[in-house]
Amino acid sequence: MGDFQIKKQPKQYDAIIVGSGAGGGMAAYVLANAGLKICLIEAGPNFDPAKNSAQFKNPWESPRRGASSKFRPFGDFDGCYWGWDIEGEPYTQSGTTKWEWWRARMLGGRTNHWGRISLRFGPKDFKGKSIDGLGDDWPIGYEDVKPYYDKIDQLIGIFGTNEGLPNDPDGFFLPPPKPRLHELFIKRAATNIGIPVIPSRLSILTKQLPNNKDRNCVFCGQCGRSCKLYGDFSSSSVLIKPALATGNVDLITNAMAREVLTNRDGLATGISYVSKDDMQEYQVFGKTVILAASACESARLMLNSKSPRYPNGIANSSGVIGKYLHDSTGADMGGIIPELFDRKRYNEDGVGGMHVYTPWWLDNKKLDFPRGYHIEYGGGFGMPLYGFQWGIEKLNGTYKVKDKQKEAGGYGASLKEDYRYFFGSHVGMAGRGEGIAREDSYCEIDPNVVDKYGIPVLRFHTSWSDYEINQAKHMKETFKQILHSMGAVVTWGGDDGPHNNYGLHNPGNIIHEAGTVRMGNDPKRSVLNKWSQAHDCKNLFCVDGGQFVSQADKNITWTILALAMRASEHIVDELKKQNL
Amino acid sequence: MDRRRSIKALLIGGAASAVFIEACKNSDKRVTEETTLTKFTGAERMQEENEHYKKVVAEHFFDQHELATITVLADIIIPRDAVSGSASDAGVTDFIEFIVKDIPSHQTPMRGGLRWLDLQCLKLFEKTFKDCSNKQQIEIVDEIAYPKKAKPEMQQGVAFFNLMRNLTSTGFYTSEIGVKDVGYMGNTPNQWNGVPDDVLKQYGLSYSEKELKECVSFDKT
Numbered sequence: 001m002g003d004f005q006i007k008k009q010p011k012q013y014d015a016i017i018v019g020s021g022a023g024g025g026m027a028a029y030v031l032a033n034a035g036l037k038i039c040l041i042e043a044g045p046n047f048d049p050a051k052n053s054a055q056f057k058n059p060w061e062s063p064r065r066g067a068s069s070k071f072r073p074f075g076d077f078d079g080c081y082w083g084w085d086i087e088g089e090p091y092t093q094s095g096t097t098k099w100e101w102w103r104a105r106m107l108g109g110r111t112n113h114w115g116r117i118s119l120r121f122g123p124k125d126f127k128g129k130s131i132d133g134l135g136d137d138w139p140i141g142y143e144d145v146k147p148y149y150d151k152i153d154q155l156i157g158i159f160g161t162n163e164g165l166p167n168d169p170d171g172f173f174l175p176p177p178k179p180r181l182h183e184l185f186i187k188r189a190a191t192n193i194g195i196p197v198i199p200s201r202l203s204i205l206t207k208q209l210p211n212n213k214d215r216n217c218v219f220c221g222q223c224g225r226s227c228k229l230y231g232d233f234s235s236s237s238v239l240i241k242p243a244l245a246t247g248n249v250d251l252i253t254n255a256m257a258r259e260v261l262t263n264r265d266g267l268a269t270g271i272s273y274v275s276k277d278d279m280q281e282y283q284v285f286g287k288t289v290i291l292a293a294s295a296c297e298s299a300r301l302m303l304n305s306k307s308p309r310y311p312n313g314i315a316n317s318s319g320v321i322g323k324y325l326h327d328s329t330g331a332d333m334g335g336i337i338p339e340l341f342d343r344k345r346y347n348e349d350g351v352g353g354m355h356v357y358t359p360w361w362l363d364n365k366k367l368d369f370p371r372g373y374h375i376e377y378g379g380g381f382g383m384p385l386y387g388f389q390w391g392i393e394k395l396n397g398t399y400k401v402k403d404k405q406k407e408a409g410g411y412g413a414s415l416k417e418d419y420r421y422f423f424g425s426h427v428g429m430a431g432r433g434e435g436i437a438r439e440d441s442y443c444e445i446d447p448n449v450v451d452k453y454g455i456p457v458l459r460f461h462t463s464w465s466d467y468e469i470n471q472a473k474h475m476k477e478t479f480k481q482i483l484h485s486m487g488a489v490v491t492w493g494g495d496d497g498p499h500n501n502y503g504l505h506n507p508g509n510i511i512h513e514a515g516t517v518r519m520g521n522d523p524k525r526s527v528l529n530k531w532s533q534a535h536d537c538k539n540l541f542c543v544d545g546g547q548f549v550s551q552a553d554k555n556i557t558w559t560i561l562a563l564a565m566r567a568s569e570h571i572v573d574e575l576k577k578q579n580l
Numbered sequence: 581m582d583r584r585r586s587i588k589a590l591l592i593g594g595a596a597s598a599v600f601i602e603a604c605k606n607s608d609k610r611v612t613e614e615t616t617l618t619k620f621t622g623a624e625r626m627q628e629e630n631e632h633y634k635k636v637v638a639e640h641f642f643d644q645h646e647l648a649t650i651t652v653l654a655d656i657i658i659p660r661d662a663v664s665g666s667a668s669d670a671g672v673t674d675f676i677e678f679i680v681k682d683i684p685s686h687q688t689p690m691r692g693g694l695r696w697l698d699l700q701c702l703k704l705f706e707k708t709f710k711d712c713s714n715k716q717q718i719e720i721v722d723e724i725a726y727p728k729k730a731k732p733e734m735q736q737g738v739a740f741f742n743l744m745r746n747l748t749s750t751g752f753y754t755s756e757i758g759v760k761d762v763g764y765m766g767n768t769p770n771q772w773n774g775v776p777d778d779v780l781k782q783y784g785l786s787y788s789e790k791e792l793k794e795c796v797s798f799d800k801t
Contacts, residue, residue: 063620076620348765
């Protein structure tokens with residue numbers, strides 16, 4: 001190392017944005033299009049799905065046949081760089097905590113591979129405390145966010161249907177794709193036992209947008225790899241690419257933010273970062289600083305930005321930064337549908353993800369858990385990848401194959417017949433629910449550990465309460481009922497019980513972490529005001545999942561986008577008025 | 581001699597195996613370069629992945645005897661039939677060599693399982709598995725291929741054969757031959773127009789008026 005110095009960039013930007021996922025991408029898009037000069041800092045390398053996606057690769061083109069690796073925990077073709085474990089960037093756990101922290105390092109962040117499940121929060125989702133006394137209400141309501149949901153529906157594109165549901169609001173939807181065969185089975189079975197199944201709401205272009213002919217879906221079902229044709233929403237392709245085209249954005253990749261810089265008045269002046277390319281230290285300066293590094297990375301950055309003015313980290317006079325960390329709940333189950341054995345073959349790819357889903361349908365007042373969940377479905381003719389029909393010895397002795405009872409296991413031509421026979425008969429379902437954000441579930445700076453850049457790392461202290469465990473129990477009972485109703489047989493996830501919290505995944509595992517930099521009207525109990533602006537530091541904003549007070553049972557990306565757009569438009573106005 | 585041919589030679593007979601083993605040792609370096617696996621180091625990969633890939637393919641895990649045994653077993657599990665080729669036609673041995681280096685938790689069960697199999701064969705037939713006659717090979721495979729009826733003392737062999745069956749089948753059905761065999765028809769630009777009419781009819785299903793009205797449809801011509 002020896003000889004290094006801090007290189008200060010002379011340029012004064014209107015805004016420095018840290019992170020290029022949904023929140024940072026939207027901020028860059030809005031501010032750049034308003035003519036502001038932006039510096040966008042991303043911790044990973046550049047990424048353009050058109051050039052860098054593994055879309056249309058066949059399984060044999062991966063030597064590991066699509067198996068996961070530490071570089072790609074969701075499989076070798078997945079569109080996200082890194083995940084649970086990044087070399088040289090540890091995090092630690094307190095006590096019995098088993099937090100799982102997904103970190104993307106690439107332009108566009110995890111939006112390059114996400115499920116595109118784009119659910120608006122409903123009116124009740126902003127007012128949880130008023131309804132059941134738990135958690136806190138947001139300082140804003142659905143009516144404040146609705147105009148931004150409306151705008152992003154039309155800007156980015158989303159399919160779905162207007163169902164007039166009270167807490168799953170209508171939107172501006174493209175037509176949904178028709179259900180696949182197993183989805184028709186699910187729909188019939190669930191509807192028969194009073195569980196609604198409606199078209200899913202995914203940000204995928206089943207039709208081209210009226211004002212944008214550059215993006216196109218070709219129904220290959222591979223949204224998780226990121227789309228070369230920009231037919232779905234990734235921040236890299238849909239927001240950052242056009243933002244860069246304005247000429248107003250300087251993009252710095254492979255730049256790991258170290259701290260928010262401040263002046264004597266306590267205002268943010270810029271960001272210091274270490275470049276992973278040359279391991280040199282840099283500083284960039286701007287009139288505003290917008291954090292969008294992900295809920296936990298933004299909290300980490302703020303907690304690490306200490307100064308005499310901010311001894312507990314920038315904008316942390318409340319001590320709330322890092323607290324109220326929560327993820328979606330998740331539990332899953334799968335089975336096979338004997339009626340679908342020996343199916344006729346055809347191309348069933350459809351869009352990347354489910355064509356139907358179940359929104360929350362019950363009244364929590366009559367249940368032993370306070371918040372709801374939705375159900376996601378999978379199945380059908382997936383591309384054969386590593387793990388294809390793994391464990392057939394548990395299947396081929398249990399069911400007759402072509403009317404013949406076989407011995408479990410086996411080999412040879414008879415085994416090859418079995419693989420063909422069972423292909424396409426599997427079905428799976430996953431509950432994704434709302435947990436309660438709690439003060440005693442948090443992340444903090446580990447006093448003893450730094451990453452390879454010398455940046456102090458996060459230590460997690462999180463747990464589930466009975467509310468989430470009871471909810472997982474209910475999920476499992478529901479899944480069994482649906483599978484039974486469709487004549488399916490449970491093959492996995494059926495043995496969970498009190499011994500393992502009913503299969504409730506570890507917190508963090510669903511990758512919807514939020515709440516660490518929450519907004520609120522009371523500066524003593526929140527970090528940001530209702531404009532995603534720090535109470536203690538008026539030119540510092542946080543536009544990622546950190547700002548969430550609670551996260552409903554709705555995947556949070558669409559709300560991150562709406563809130564980031566809302567905050568960014570507010571920043572443009574305030575800069576014009578010279579308030580920042 | 582490349583590995584594919586050397587394995588074939590090993591399969592033909594044991595007489596000249598010492599010579600072949602020597603030949604294979606000399607060609608170890610070339611073996612890695614001549615793998616049937618597709619290199620995956622293009623614009624889709626990040627730098628760290630390409631470095632990892634180079635490291636993995638530069639190392640060997642299985643020796644030639646083990647590789648030959650794997651090939652025999654794999655072709656017993658997935659032989660050529662009326663529909664498609666065999667595991668070795670699909671390059672399954674190369675896949676298994678790669679995947680145990682990439683997922684090291686497979687290494688001990690595979691190495692130990694192969695050794696367990698050879699020891700059983702030495703006791704029964706005074707030969708290692710690969711040098712046994714086809715009839716003898718099937719005799720021992722039948723002892724470990726059927727988990728529910730296998731004898732208790734064969735349980736370790738059953739566990740090994742389950743793993744071997746899974747790895748062989750995963751390698752085969754993710755190959756070009758295997759994907760065609762199992763009839764996966766996707767991974768190509770197209771338009772999703774719903775379940776084909778004859779399939780709907782087969783299962784007594786139909787799309788509702790609401791679905792037909794609200795869902796995207798494409799001209800079927």
